[in-house]
Amino acid sequence: xxxxxxxxxxxxxxxxxxxxxxxxxxxxxxxxxxxxxxxxxxxxxxxxxxxxxxxxxxxxxxxxxxxxxxxxxxxxxxxxxxxxxxxxxxxxxxxxxxxxxxxxxxxxxxxxxxxxxxxxxxxxxxxxxxxxxxxxxxxxxxxxxxxxxxxxxxxxxxxxxxxxxxxxxxxxxxxxxxxxxxxxxxxxxxxxxxxxxxxxxxxxxxxxxxxxxxxxxxxxxxxxxxxxxxxxxxxxxxxxxxxxxxxxxxxxxxxxxxxxxxxxxxxxxxxxxxxxxxxxxxxxxxxxxxxxxxxxxxxxxxxxxxxxxxxxxxxxxxxxxxxxxxxxxxxxxxxxxxxxxxxxxxx
Amino acid sequence: xxxxxxxxxxxxxxxxxxxxxxxxxxxxxxxxxxxxxxxxxxxxxxxxxxxxxxxxxxxxxxxxxxxxxxxxxxxxxxxxxxxxxxxxxxxxxxxxxxxxxxxxxxxxxxxxxxxxxxxxxxxxxxxxxxxxxxxxxxxxxxxxxxxxxxxxxxxxxxxxxxxxxxxxxxxxxxxxxxxxxxxxxxxxxxxxxxxxxxxxxxxxxxxxxxxxxxxxxxxxxxxxxxxxxxxxxxxxxxxxxxxxxxxxxxxxxxxxxxxxxxxxxxxxxxxxxxxxxxxx
Numbered sequence: 001x002x003x004x005x006x007x008x009x010x011x012x013x014x015x016x017x018x019x020x021x022x023x024x025x026x027x028x029x030x031x032x033x034x035x036x037x038x039x040x041x042x043x044x045x046x047x048x049x050x051x052x053x054x055x056x057x058x059x060x061x062x063x064x065x066x067x068x069x070x071x072x073x074x075x076x077x078x079x080x081x082x083x084x085x086x087x088x089x090x091x092x093x094x095x096x097x098x099x100x101x102x103x104x105x106x107x108x109x110x111x112x113x114x115x116x117x118x119x120x121x122x123x124x125x126x127x128x129x130x131x132x133x134x135x136x137x138x139x140x141x142x143x144x145x146x147x148x149x150x151x152x153x154x155x156x157x158x159x160x161x162x163x164x165x166x167x168x169x170x171x172x173x174x175x176x177x178x179x180x181x182x183x184x185x186x187x188x189x190x191x192x193x194x195x196x197x198x199x200x201x202x203x204x205x206x207x208x209x210x211x212x213x214x215x216x217x218x219x220x221x222x223x224x225x226x227x228x229x230x231x232x233x234x235x236x237x238x239x240x241x242x243x244x245x246x247x248x249x250x251x252x253x254x255x256x257x258x259x260x261x262x263x264x265x266x267x268x269x270x271x272x273x274x275x276x277x278x279x280x281x282x283x284x285x286x287x288x289x290x291x292x293x294x295x296x297x298x299x300x301x302x303x304x305x306x307x308x309x310x311x312x313x314x315x316x317x318x319x320x321x322x323x324x325x326x327x328x329x330x331x332x333x334x335x336x337x338x339x340x341x342x343x344x345x346x347x
Numbered sequence: 348x349x350x351x352x353x354x355x356x357x358x359x360x361x362x363x364x365x366x367x368x369x370x371x372x373x374x375x376x377x378x379x380x381x382x383x384x385x386x387x388x389x390x391x392x393x394x395x396x397x398x399x400x401x402x403x404x405x406x407x408x409x410x411x412x413x414x415x416x417x418x419x420x421x422x423x424x425x426x427x428x429x430x431x432x433x434x435x436x437x438x439x440x441x442x443x444x445x446x447x448x449x450x451x452x453x454x455x456x457x458x459x460x461x462x463x464x465x466x467x468x469x470x471x472x473x474x475x476x477x478x479x480x481x482x483x484x485x486x487x488x489x490x491x492x493x494x495x496x497x498x499x500x501x502x503x504x505x506x507x508x509x510x511x512x513x514x515x516x517x518x519x520x521x522x523x524x525x526x527x528x529x530x531x532x533x534x535x536x537x538x539x540x541x542x543x544x545x546x547x548x549x550x551x552x553x554x555x556x557x558x559x560x561x562x563x564x565x566x567x568x569x570x571x572x573x574x575x576x577x578x579x580x581x582x583x584x585x586x587x588x589x590x591x592x593x594x595x596x597x598x599x600x601x602x603x604x605x606x607x608x609x610x611x612x613x614x615x616x617x618x619x620x621x622x623x624x625x626x627x
Contacts, residue, residue: 062446065450066450067446067449067450067626067627068626086623089452089453089454090452091452092450092451092452093452095450096450097446097447097450099443099446099447099450099627100443101443102442102443102444102446102447103441103442103443103444104442104444105442108368116364117447117448117451119357119360119361119364120361120448120451120453120458121451121452121453122353122357122453157447160447161450164452
């Protein structure tokens with residue numbers, strides 16, 4: 001296995017929240033943050049950091065990038081252990097950070113922004129166009145930031161993260177504001193970067209958008225990592241599988257009998273009228289779906305002259321996985337997220 | 348090249364960039380005519396021997412004209428620093444740009460120092476140029492130059508007062524969490540030192556038993572000069588007054604030196620310290 005470029009071991013960080021008192025107006029209390037986080041970022045891997053609002057994703061990203069200094073725990077970059085104080089500048093050469101929702105404003109242009117970052121990094125400013133081309137911004141390089149769309153702003157943030165060719169990329173909610181075409185292009189760019197040996201950590205609260213690009217995921221809730229690994233393995237571990245839905249124009253009589261005849265009586269089936277058609281919802285088997293079962297179901301329908309005009313597998317939402325992993329029910333998780341937001345977590 | 352010169356070159360490049368960012372803005376387009384009218388106009392007016400100035404104000408020497416013009420610098424150039432600097436940290440922080448800058452492998456001290464120099468130069472450079480134009484106009488009106496020592500004192504004191512204001516503004520901007528508090532803190536500090544300071548002086552004098560009813564009284568003059576050491580505007584005036592004849596507010600040179608050193612290093616160091624601690 002490749003060496004970890006960045007390692008975290010039992011890292012804790014808690015925000016200090018101003019809570020002035022009469023005798024001490026500068027008093028601060030310990031707020032929310034991240035607890036006991038351990039993870040490795042490995043060269044060539046794309047890891048998805050998934051969790052609801054207030055889970056601690058942004059805080060973890062900031063700790064990894066050196067914007068926040070952890071209260072305790074160990075951090076290693078390229079096998080060199082760092083002290084828990086201000087991050088040495090050399091470590092930042094390895095890390096490209098794309099913060100969440102950067103608001104680019106003013107009359108300066110993407111070209112000037114990149115030039116500024118290059119000057120801050122004390123680098124040669126001759127390859128600005130190349131950097132902008134990498135994220136598809138070369139056509140807009142001399143247009144004012146105020147005139148660019150949110151998607152273009154996101155690309156500019158990514159361009160800033162790519163400056164200096166860092167080996168670790170931390171991308172906080174990079175898909176926000178991107179249209180489907182741009183998302184596709186963005187996914188391609190990230191896969192290419194990973195192919196070239198970069199370790200990428202990408203956060204999102206939308207599971208579906210990460211599913212196709214990540215090698216593994218880290219699930220966060222309430223500031224802690226509640227599960228990590230391959231998404232399929234996590235699903236199998238907790239028995240979280242999507243339904244198989246077929247759409248037919250007419251109602252099927254004796255549907256249970258049909259399933260029994262084909263030795264599929266273990267599957268739970270429900271038939272619902274939706275608008276002018278019927279939806280056949282087949283719950284997943286305990287061990288999850290495999291190709292054979294789905295083929296068998298489709299064959300059964302066709303052999304009975306029941307031709308579905310559509311069949312789908314609805315995506316599993318993040319909240320369903322969180323509910324399965326935490327053991328809480330969906331409503332309670334929703335309330336828990338609400339409580340954290342009120343509490344002032346910086347997410 | 349040694350690392351010191353590399354750092355110096357980087358500081359120069361970053362400061363230049365910051366200067367350009369601040370200078371080519373709508374705010375400066377508004378500020379430049381104000382500076383021109385206030386600095387050049389006041390020098391022209393005060394140096395006119397035929398002019399009837401109100402409140403028995405008269406300037407007999409070129410340096411006295413510069414001293415009177417310094418009041419207009421205090422109103423216009425320091426306000427300019429406030430306008431340029433009040434949101435330069437808070438706006439970047441709220442927009443997320445500060446986080447991007449802080450992720451770069453350059454020390455925050457370097458970034459903060461360049462920010463300070465950039466904001467300072469944005470107003471200081473035009474002020475200096477206009478001050479030299481004023482000196483030329485004074486010569487044209489009075490047919491006399493201020494002596495070289497007076498010119499150096501005027502230029503250095505003016506540059507310093509603008510640097511003090513730049514440090515204070517960036518410090519309050521790094522404390523401010525939003526635009527509202529940035530405006531309040533920025534303009535508030537300017538109002539405190541420019542408008543309210545005399546009131547504070549009078550209140551303090553009354554509390555400490557100094558007669559504040561007669562502002563021409565020598566005891567009050569000495570007291571106010573000591574209080575002025577704690578105000579950038581006051582110290583600026585004290586530094587310039589040191590070259591004036593018939594000055595009743597003379598303080599020992601060591602007191603002026605200590606106050607100057609403190610005003611130069613304390614707010615700027617506090618700003619750099621705060622900048623290093625900022626949560627982006």
